[in-house]
Amino acid sequence: MPELPEVETTRQGIAPHCEGQTVTGVLIRNPSLRWPVPDDLPEKLLNQVIRAVDRRAKYLFLHLDAGTVIVHLGMSGSLRVITDDSPAAAHDHVEIALGNGRTLRFNDPRRFGCWLWADDCSEHPLIRDLGPEPLSDTFNGPWLFRLSRGKQTPIKSFIMDNHIVVGVGNIYANEALFKAGIHPKRKAGRISLDRYHKLAEAIRETLSAAILMGGTTLRDFVNSDGKPGYFAQSLLVYGRGGNPCPECATTLKEIRMNNRSTVYCPRCQR
CATH class of the missing domain: 3.20.190.10 (MutM-like, N-terminal)
Structure with missing residues (x-):
């Protein structure tokens, strides 16, 4: 998608x-x-x-x-x-x-x-209740921290909720959580403000890099000029389950969360 x-x-x-x-x-x-x-x-x-x-x-x-x-x-x-x-x-x-x-x-x-x-x-009903754009000034660590208080939702599901922040799809959630060192199943309400600062920056960095490189081509996507995106070549964890972690060489684990592939490093992400 x-x-x-x-x-x-x-x-x-x-x-x-x-x-x-x-x-x-x-x-x-x-x-x-x-x-x-x-x-x-x-x-x-x-x-x-x-x-x-x-x-x-x-x-x-x-x-x-x-x-x-x-x-x-x-x-x-x-x-x-x-x-x-x-x-x-x-x-x-x-x-x-x-x-x-x-x-x-x-x-x-x-x-x-x-x-x-x-x-x-x-x-429009499809638009009016959407959360902030992840590359906008209104999206930051304090925003995530405030909305997460008391939430038992896994952090991966939390940041993929379009009412919290828009556009953090499955691929980019995997990548951002790895960069921030956060386990995808950790409860959103149990994450500190400092770690949310890191996560917000990781989301911004991941999406910005993907845009610069033309998006991630996995199956159907091809750009408007007919050329595929190349960010897939830069993915750190998504699609790499069973391979060594790029940071510590521990074997990356792949699980299913909400019927989505989720890959993480059991050592780097806590």
Whole structure:
């Protein structure tokens, strides 16, 4: 599944081609995504100018004067900027023609993505209750410490809760907890402020590095320019269960938490 770095990489890839461009055509080939594409979406978009392409958590926003298109890539979705007359592929479900002659195409084999319309995206039910962005000034150790008091939730589940902080998916939770030296099953309410300072910084560092390197390619994700991300080559623990710890050479353990692969070092992480 594309996570925050992959979505941010996509935003950076499509924004220069879309911002300031007039929508000259909209084609919905298959409206049956996670939620049905609104019937009137082509009417709302036609002849509108895309003022900005933004991101909130793993949602992409196409801002227009009349409102905002909310896009989610789901489990296997991707956006491409097409610069020629390439024919549509089997799972190209939504297509937006732009005034510069380019086309924005949405491909989603599993159809868990979405294209929705909002007059005010900040008040949309999918958006309004989200926690802070992990790379913003509002996210820090004291924020995590305050929200964690009294929580019996394992720390890995805690930081993957989008009401606490957005965008810390399974891969990046594994990596950040390793960098901070925190065991993934430790109770969130039993972690000190000092350790939360380290964890917040580890989350920020991990996500920033992944964005710079184009995200993590595991299965379906490919950037908007058609090139895969390379952060997977820098993963310290995720996908490395049974291998030596990069810090102490102890064998990394792999367990399942909430049906997700969790890898940690039993010596470095406490």
